[in-house]
Amino acid sequence: MSAGLKHTAFIGLGSNLGDSLQTVGAAVDVIDADPQIEVTGRSSWYDTSPVGYEAQANFVNGVIKIETSYTPLELLDALNQIEKRFKRERTIHWGPRTLDLDIELYDEETIRTSRLEIPHHEMFNRLFVLEPLEEVYDGNAETARRIHDAITKIQGTQQIRKIEN
Numbered sequence: 001m002s003a004g005l006k007h008t009a010f011i012g013l014g015s016n017l018g019d020s021l022q023t024v025g026a027a028v029d030v031i032d033a034d035p036q037i038e039v040t041g042r043s044s045w046y047d048t049s050p051v052g053y054e055a056q057a058n059f060v061n062g063v064i065k066i067e068t069s070y071t072p073l074e075l076l077d078a079l080n081q082i083e084k085r086f087k088r089e090r091t092i093h094w095g096p097r098t099l100d101l102d103i104e105l106y107d108e109e110t111i112r113t114s115r116l117e118i119p120h121h122e123m124f125n126r127l128f129v130l131e132p133l134e135e136v137y138d139g140n141a142e143t144a145r146r147i148h149d150a151i152t153k154i155q156g157t158q159q160i161r162k163i164e165n
Ligand SMILES: Nc1ncnc2c1ncn2[C@@H]1O[C@H](COP(=O)(O)OP(=O)(O)OP(=O)(O)O)[C@@H](O)[C@H]1O
Pocket: 076, 090, 093, 094, 095, 100, 101, 102, 103, 104, 114, 115, 116, 117, 118, 119, 120, 121, 122
C-alpha cells in the first residue's frame, strides 16, 4: 500500500441507466486512478430489483473496499465529482441514475451531519448493499456480525442475483 492511504472505506456503487455493468466497471477504474485512493477489494456485481421507488429498471450494484488519505468529506466530494463525470441526473428521489456512489463505512467512524451520514443511513435496510459488502468486509467482528444479522433479517424481502465475479 502507498504511504499515507491509512483509512479504509467501503463504497457502494449502483447504476440503472445505460450500460450499467460497463458503467460500474469504468467507475471502479476512475476511483482507483485517484492518487489518494487505492481500490483493494471488489465484490461480485449483482442484478437487483429497485428498492423504494419501484417503477424503474433493475440496478447493477456492488461494493468496493478502498484505502484512502481523504477525510470523509473530501472522499464525498471526490465521489460526487466522479458521479458528475458519469452525467448522473438527479430527478426523482430514489429514481433512475447513471451512477450512484455511496460511502457505506469509513474506518469505524460514526458521522451524523446534514451532508454526510456514516454508516450510510439506509445501509442496514438494503440487501443490495449488505450482500456485496459481506463479500469484501474484513473489518471488526462486531460490524461483520451486524452486517450478517441484517442480511438474515431482510433476506427474501428484496430480490438480488449475483451476475458475475
Ligand atoms: N454516506 C453517504 N454517502 C454518500 N452521500 C451521502 C452519505 N450520507 C449523506 N449523503 C448525502 O446524500 C446526498 C444525496 O445523495 P443522493 O442524491 O445520492 O441520494 P439518493 O441516492 O437518491 O438516496 P440515498 O442517499 O438513500 O442512496 C449527497 O449529496 C450527500 O451529501
